[in-house]
Amino acid sequence: MATIKTFTGAGEAAADITLDEQVLTLDKGEQALKDTVTAIRNALRAGTASTKGKGEVAGSNKKPWKQKGTGNARAGFRQSPVWRGGGVAHGPKPRCFEQKVNKKVAKLAFARALSDKLVAGDVVVVSEFSFEAPKTKLMAALLKKLGIERTVLVVQKQATETVYLAASNIARVDYSTADALDVYTILQSRKILCDKAGFDALMARIAK
Helix, strand or coil: CEEEEEECCCCCECCCEEECHHHCCCCCCHHHHHHHHHHHHHHCCCCCCCCCCCCCCCCCCCCCCCCCCCCCCCCCCCCCCCCCCCCCCCCCCCCCCCCCCCHHHHHHHHHHHHHHHHHCCCEEEECCCCCCCCCHHHHHHHHHHHCCCCCEEEEECCCCHHHHHHHHCCCCEEEEECCCCCHHHHHHCCEEEEEHHHHHHHHHHCCC
């Protein structure tokens, strides 16, 4: 059984939510989680690193010195990779690092990541975010009252400007909607704070 702490919009304790572990994914998905996170991180790579090979470095094909008799090692051209200013052997070229993850693997990874958070007690639910205005101090006051001081992810079913702006200027606070949330963002966050509608949307995504 997983117990989810629930609060009112003012931060007062409410009846907890009890989840049967049968609705969670705890016995599989580790490899799917690894593959999905790797794909997400690779997609963030620019892939713009580029070096010049020996055929692209400026210079003539003239032999630096004659083959024999100088006492120097043999050299055929000044663009050799072994020389300073020469080309780079097997250097990087612009490329795309994206990896494909099929839908079943991505869903399994999401279910495993969220299930681990739920069992660990790192998901907190409020009935609603009842902010009068989009002010940072209101969100900060709510987090303080809930005892959330670590990196937290605020989740709603549908984005509202009031909550988004209230969370934007607080360090270590991220914001996402339930549909847009991905595995990597879940793992980066120590705590997940969502309203009841956002929590229901997250549970719908991991429904078997």
